[in-house]
Amino acid sequence: MxxxxxxxxxxxxxxxxxxxxxxxxxxxxxxxxxxxxxxxxxxxxxxxxxxxxxxxxxxxxxQGKMHPFVLAQALLPGSYISMETALSFHGWIPESTPITLSVTPHRRRETLDIPKFGQFKYYPLALNKGWFLEQVDRESHAGQSFLIAQPLRALLDIFCLRKRDYPGLSSLTEGMRIDADELAAISHDDMEKMRPVYQHKRMDTFISAMQRELLP
CATH class of the missing domain: 1.10.10 (Arc Repressor Mutant, subunit A)
Structure with missing residues (x-):
């Protein structure tokens, strides 16, 4: 047998x-x-x-044949990679992140410790229905796919989760060490597309403050 x-x-x-x-x-x-x-x-x-x-x-x-991002999706289907993990993947922050951070469509947070793969954390966010995958792309590794936030989406998800107001350009470039050129490449249309995503008015205010500083 x-x-x-x-x-x-x-x-x-x-x-x-x-x-x-x-x-x-x-x-x-x-x-x-x-x-x-x-x-x-x-x-x-x-x-x-x-x-x-x-x-x-x-x-x-x-044999290390499973990419952590692919594993993150398989552990909690429907989630997508975001926040510092996605920013690192896109080269927006210089350091790699030891924890794989994802946004979940479910209501509760989850933390999973998987030997030889590390820690996986899933966070629910206050998002409007139908906008969960706005500026989220499908990438692939060795024939297996995963969902990952574009840089702007990943950045906004961080501040949505932490319930923080826009901290100013210097905090992004010095505190988070995001390259100023990357931020300058964000278009007005990209930011406008993110307005309907989040439920809280604070995020709409955040986007407006970011536009005023980046797109004078």
């Missing part, structure tokens, strides 16, 4: 996060039999449980 690892690999899922639903389609028999097979694979070290209902082959973990 083939092992779970071979069945997962044979189905083309060897380097992907596998859900309970996918395992139920791959493994014949009753739910109890499937439960026993999964537990045996976990005890043998063939399979790693990332969180309830989400698994990854140990070989994919050991």
């Amino acid at each position: 083939e092992t779970i690892a071979k069945q997962i690999t044979g189905a083309g899922l060897g380097e992907r996060v596998v859900s309970e639903a996918q395992l139920s389609r791959l493994l014949d028999g009753t739910p109890q039999r499937r439960y026993n097979l999964v537990n045996r694979a976990l005890h043998r070290g063939d399979l790693v449980r990332l969180r309830r209902g989400r698994y990854l082959l140990a070989s994919a973990v050991e």
